Amino acid sequence: MKSYVCNKCGSTDVFINDRGSQKALICSDCGAWLKWIGKxxxxxxxxxxxxxxxxxxxxINIFKKELNSYIQxxxxxxxxxxxIVESLYR
Incomplete structure (x- = not known):
């Protein structure tokens, strides 16, 4: 599968922006225009x-599980x- 990467920030998080009859691929992180998308x-x-x-x-789910494990x-x-501290002062 082709990968779409922002040249400005390196992000792979993108979205499609309808601009009239054209569609643009936009970086979700920095808002940079990546390219026009054909039909x-x-x-x-x-x-x-x-x-x-x-x-x-x-x-995100993996991160949540790891975070909960560390918190526990x-x-x-x-x-x-x-x-230990309480036993030292008894």
Missing amino acids: AELPLVERYIASNSDIEKIE RLSLEKEEVIR
């Missing part, structure tokens, strides 16, 4: 955008530190 290329770009959206959702570990370590 033949439009389905390819739409499929690319949809697949990127699915990948982003998966990456930190709270366990915090409780252990509190117990």
Whole structure:
């Protein structure tokens, strides 16, 4: 599958902007114009955008799981530190 990358910021997050009878491919991060999209290329770009959206959702879910794991570990370590400190002052 073809990849669409912003020349300005390097992002692969893009969207289609209808400009009258023409359609432009725009960078979602910096707003730069990437190219005009022809009728033949439009389905390819739409499929690319949809697949990127699915990948982003998966990456977000992985990040959330990792973050929750770190939070859980930190709270366990915090409780252990509190117990150690309390035992020192008894």
